[in-house]
Amino acid sequence: MGMAHVALAAVLAMAAAAATASASPALGIQPLSKIAIHKATVHLDLHRSSAYVRATPALLGNQDEDTVWVTVKYGWDNPTPDDWIAVFSPADFISGTCPNPERYPAEPLLCTAPIKYQYANYSANYLKGGKGSIRLQLINQRADFSFALFTGGLENWNQRGSSENFEVQPKLVSVSKKAVFKNPKAPVFPRLAQGKTHDEMTVTWTSGYDVSEAYPFVEWGMAGAAGTRTPAGTLTFNRGSMCGEPARTVGWREPGFIHTAFMRNLWPNKEYFYKIGHELSDGTVVWAKPYTFRAPPTPGQNSLQRIIVFGDMGKAERDGSNEFANYQPGSLNTTDRLIEDLDNYDIVFHIGDMPYANGYLSQWDQFTAQVAPISAKKPYMVASGNHERDWPNTGGFFDVEDSGGECGVPAETMYYYPAENRANFWYKVDYGMFRFCVADSEHDWREGTPQYKFIEECLSTVDRKHQPWLIFTAHRVLGYSSNSWYADQGSFEEPEGRESLQKLWQKYRVDIAYFGHVHNYERTCPLYQSQCVNSEKSHYSGTMNGTIFVVAGGGGSHLSEYTTAIPKWSIFRDHDYGFTKLTAFNHSSLLFEYMKSSDGKVYDSFTIHRDYRDVLSCVHDSCFPTTLAS
Numbered sequence: 001m002g003m004a005h006v007a008l009a010a011v012l013a014m015a016a017a018a019a020t021a022s023a024s025p026a027l028g029i030q031p032l033s034k035i036a037i038h039k040a041t042v043h044l045d046l047h048r049s050s051a052y053v054r055a056t057p058a059l060l061g062n063q064d065e066d067t068v069w070v071t072v073k074y075g076w077d078n079p080t081p082d083d084w085i086a087v088f089s090p091a092d093f094i095s096g097t098c099p100n101p102e103r104y105p106a107e108p109l110l111c112t113a114p115i116k117y118q119y120a121n122y123s124a125n126y127l128k129g130g131k132g133s134i135r136l137q138l139i140n141q142r143a144d145f146s147f148a149l150f151t152g153g154l155e156n157w158n159q160r161g162s163s164e165n166f167e168v169q170p171k172l173v174s175v176s177k178k179a180v181f182k183n184p185k186a187p188v189f190p191r192l193a194q195g196k197t198h199d200e201m202t203v204t205w206t207s208g209y210d211v212s213e214a215y216p217f218v219e220w221g222m223a224g225a226a227g228t229r230t231p232a233g234t235l236t237f238n239r240g241s242m243c244g245e246p247a248r249t250v251g252w253r254e255p256g257f258i259h260t261a262f263m264r265n266l267w268p269n270k271e272y273f274y275k276i277g278h279e280l281s282d283g284t285v286v287w288a289k290p291y292t293f294r295a296p297p298t299p300g301q302n303s304l305q306r307i308i309v310f311g312d313m314g315k316a317e318r319d320g321s322n323e324f325a326n327y328q329p330g331s332l333n334t335t336d337r338l339i340e341d342l343d344n345y346d347i348v349f350h351i352g353d354m355p356y357a358n359g360y361l362s363q364w365d366q367f368t369a370q371v372a373p374i375s376a377k378k379p380y381m382v383a384s385g386n387h388e389r390d391w392p393n394t395g396g397f398f399d400v401e402d403s404g405g406e407c408g409v410p411a412e413t414m415y416y417y418p419a420e421n422r423a424n425f426w427y428k429v430d431y432g433m434f435r436f437c438v439a440d441s442e443h444d445w446r447e448g449t450p451q452y453k454f455i456e457e458c459l460s461t462v463d464r465k466h467q468p469w470l471i472f473t474a475h476r477v478l479g480y481s482s483n484s485w486y487a488d489q490g491s492f493e494e495p496e497g498r499e500s501l502q503k504l505w506q507k508y509r510v511d512i513a514y515f516g517h518v519h520n521y522e523r524t525c526p527l528y529q530s531q532c533v534n535s536e537k538s539h540y541s542g543t544m545n546g547t548i549f550v551v552a553g554g555g556g557s558h559l560s561e562y563t564t565a566i567p568k569w570s571i572f573r574d575h576d577y578g579f580t581k582l583t584a585f586n587h588s589s590l591l592f593e594y595m596k597s598s599d600g601k602v603y604d605s606f607t608i609h610r611d612y613r614d615v616l617s618c619v620h621d622s623c624f625p626t627t628l629a630s
């Protein structure tokens, strides 16, 4: 390893430190964090004679599309392998105004990270002829775009060793003219979520319209019937709501306005249509595309119910930018399988670690765009992960920097979920014969805390004769995992993960406890206090005696390694990208399946067949007192 690589490794290690905790996955660096944009220098005049960047078309979304492809042609007479093309939005990124001059004493000209980048020699023959052409995908993100050619690499690192004191850093040599969507403020990327009760569906979307400029609403109704209009609430947040860097500095980007409308008194299982819109002051309406959804079943309803659960999906760029294969290599596969399979499931639970924006706010728009084909049609229920929430000294349980300064604000605003207080990311969902208790592993869950109280309340208030299938979820592994970093510390769980909770899972007969955070798949036997309490492996019947623990963190982010010794309770492990599906056929029959994201096929499954009396009967530590009286 040469000095240059030592220096590069140091830069990468610093970036990694922002993305990981000591006990968390060590891989995975937000690609935008590799760019030392605040150290870039501007050389537009020097190279004006030969350097150029041109993007076509300049007017985007002519047919009101929210996602378009742009061709970028560029070149100059001094091409190097370190040259790169950056996309900036807003287009005017050389404003010279930095938010925290005291943080950057050299007063750099560039204070905003690009929204994506690609190496110039991604285009064949760039190094030979000095001319390149690439195609980039853009989404409507409320502002205009410009494309810039940089030389000198992404980072500020010493290419030739410290003795020569020669620093290579990004140098801007050319900028394109602006490209802009026909209506940059258009409402985009709707996301459904079940409300506080089963008969309430919420739709959340993003636009560039503040409520003073246009009135947000949803027009909706039963398929074939006339629609009604229901107003939406509007939220946003500002740079000051961010807790640290880069979210407060180079990663900041205006989030626009986030609107949520509530569609209430839904008839179970009925098909509804909806269309989001904004009424301008002159009475005209800016509409988004129409969509349909199926209303959730009533709690206890006996009908086919299918639920997708996974975590840690992340995002990637379909144009290959941001070195996408290095960050969340499986995310587009998972997304595409779920889009293809839309007719075969009813609701989605993404249990934390969503875009891994890590303080680069533009990435939240990119993520909502990526999952919009799913979330516009199925309730997309989210949980909080370390990459959404964690930041030191901000009230979370983990004093680490995994959110890149976001401290939960974008996640808690961009998505709706039926929590009492959305700063506390815990809530329950009744979906037909299921109850989900969604916990927040980034806040203290131990006995005596408000979250523990919520968990016990959620688990204890479900009537199992009508809702037999009781599911617990959290992002970090509060149950069991034979992932290597947990095994190395001898815990096989997040430290203090199950110590308080396992007696609740046992007492209230939780069927399955789901976790992410560990980026692989693993399923245990029915388990209590580290002991298998049932010798069956795939066709369970009668009393379960314990809870089955599932890690479903292979949604797309780089994979995590297992420990070599396989614990007795570990029944199936798969070191690959995948997601899981629960199918309740009726009150006594449940199917669990694990699918790989690469082909959508089932690689592990089990069934549970049992009756109400099997849930009621006595199991270890959960026997109810009886009297001898007759």
Ligand SMILES: [Fe+2]
Binding pocket: 312, 353, 385, 386, 387, 475, 516, 517, 518
């Ligand atoms: Fe995580």
